[in-house]
Amino acid sequence: MSRNPRILVTGATGRLGRLLVPRLLARGAHVRALTREAGRAASLAADGAEVVVGDLGDGASLRHAFHGASHLFLLSPISPELAAEQIAAIAAAKAAGVQRIVKLSGSHWTIEPPGRSLSGDAHAHIEAALRASGIAHQVLRPNAWLQxxxxxxxxxxxxxxxxxxxxxxxxxAGIDARDIADVAAHALLGPEPSATDSPWVLTxxxxxxxxxxxxxxxxxxxxxxxxxxxxxxxxxxxxxxxxxxxxxxxxxxxxxxxxxxxxxxxxxxxxxxxxxxxxxxxxxxxxxxxx
Ligand SMILES: NC(=O)c1ccc[n+]([C@@H]2O[C@H](COP(=O)([O-])OP(=O)(O)OC[C@H]3O[C@@H](n4cnc5c(N)ncnc54)[C@H](OP(=O)(O)O)[C@@H]3O)[C@@H](O)[C@H]2O)c1
The missing domain is CATH 3.40.50.720 (NAD(P)-binding Rossmann-like Domain)
Structure with a gap:
């Protein structure tokens, strides 16, 4: 594991990303914040994050965004493209030699049992791709966020x-999004997850x-x-x-x-x-x- 993690944070300008980036910076990590429009990440840049412009739906921009990254925080909003875009991001991470991925998944009850939630099924598909990638990873399944x-x-x-x-x-049993961010920071910077670690169900x-x-x-x-x-x-x-x-x-x-x-x-x-x-x-x- 790299001593100075270089963490690519997707969804950095969103609800959770804006809580996570300062936590990672405070712990001395190098943070690269992905956004489709640099202006949206201005305050993250002011806090010390490197801003990289890219789109999860655009493979060429992902190659650039992932270059040199050792860790990935994987989050994107619910959309019909959720699974395809996050699976493309996992492939880009593999190609770039990323050593650890923390994935923000769906709430546990949307994923298991399958077939009850469009977004839960999409997250399950991504979790399967993550397991197949062979990259050390931790899946976070937070309950509904209080925020x-x-x-x-x-x-x-x-x-x-x-x-x-x-x-x-x-x-x-709503969870405060600040707790999710604290757990995500720990999963990114704490001990390496083992291949047998099951998803963390957070409430x-x-x-x-x-x-x-x-x-x-x-x-x-x-x-x-x-x-x-x-x-x-x-x-x-x-x-x-x-x-x-x-x-x-x-x-x-x-x-x-x-x-x-x-x-x-x-x-x-x-x-x-x-x-x-x-x-x-x-x-x-x-x-x-x-x-
Ligand atoms: N809310 C809940 O109770 C809850 C519970 C469990 C799980 N979740 C999961 O949480 C996730 C949503 O998290 P959130 O609310 O923090 O997200 P969000 O605020 O809706 O969005 C996060 C960021 O994603 C970026 N983005 C959107 N499309 C993109 C693309 N094609 N390429 C690159 N970046 C893109 C946007 O940044 P730019 O505009 O700067 O590009 C946006 O700021 C979902 O996956 C959902 O399933 C939510």
């Missing part, structure tokens, strides 16, 4: 005392529904905050905001699986990997109240 499922929480708490919930009020420390989130917010604020189900119209409006019909279909599959309690399973993987507990829902709600 995504509760993206509206701060706004709703600022606007009033009502939180809007999915109709079935499912319990979700928050407990599963809560929106009634519990409202109780936590009430206790922290001294207000009487309640949770109400989203109306059918609001649900339809949110579905219409998806960036494509494909993504809308994927989201509908997630909602159906989460509605049956699939995302409520809790693991202790974050604590086992990091040696400290996962960030709590109470801390997340407190931040939302203070925002």
């Amino acid at each position: 995504v499922t509760l993206a509206r929480l701060a706004g709703e708490l600022a606007a009033g005392d009502v939180l809007h919930a999915p109709p079935a009020f499912p319990k979700v 928050g420390a407990r599963a809560v529904d929106h009634h519990e989130i409202a109780r936590i917010a009430s206790a922290l604020s001294g207000r009487r905050i309640v949770a109400e189900p989203l109306s059918r119209e609001a649900l339809a409006q949110r579905a219409a905001q998806a960036e494509s019909p494909y993504v809308a279909q994927v989201h509908a599959q997630f909602a159906a699986l989460i509605g049956t309690g699939e995302a409520a399973t809790v693991t202790d993987t974050v604590e086992r990997v990091l040696g400290r507990p996962a960030r709590t829902i109470e801390a997340f709600v407190a931040e939302a109240l203070a925002a």
Whole structure:
């Protein structure tokens, strides 16, 4: 293993990438941030990352981006091209002599059992390509991210005392994306994964529904905050905001699986990997109240 890892981070300008890059820089790694447009990575460059322009759908740009990289963090958004593009990235990594890959995969319940989620099946396909590559790797399967499922929480708490919930009020063991970034940094810079390492299934420390989130917010604020189900119209409006019909279909599959309690399973993987507990829902709600 190279002493001075040169880590190519895909998805660097996105939700998780922006959390991961500073963590890797803080630990002394050389970080190369991949973006399709350099301007989007300006703040990462200011933090000390090398910015490389490339597109996972363009093999020639990948050869340039991977040149000299020893590690790869592999992440890209949900799209019909997810599997093809990430498998091309694994091939480019192999050609460039990359020694370790950490792949941000789908939530465990989207992947197993197969056939229930378009994006989960795509991630399973990529995981298989990774195993076949012979490159040391670690797969991360994070549960739903608090920053995504509760993206509206701060706004709703600022606007009033009502939180809007999915109709079935499912319990979700949501994970703070900062914990995923901490685990990813460890997987990239810690001990080399062994060929037998199974995917790390990452969740928050407990599963809560929106009634519990409202109780936590009430206790922290001294207000009487309640949770109400989203109306059918609001649900339809949110579905219409998806960036494509494909993504809308994927989201509908997630909602159906989460509605049956699939995302409520809790693991202790974050604590086992990091040696400290996962960030709590109470801390997340407190931040939302203070925002
Ligand atoms: N949200 C959840 O609850 C959850 C749970 C489990 C797993 N996941 C997984 O997390 C991943 C999404 O992570 P995220 O939300 O951090 O991603 P994101 O913010 O949606 O996007 C990450 C970045 O990908 C880059 N990108 C898009 N297309 C590209 C291409 N063709 N070539 C190169 N770069 C490209 C974009 O950067 P530029 O525009 O700068 O090029 C974008 O900023 C998905 O694979 C999803 O399955 C999410």
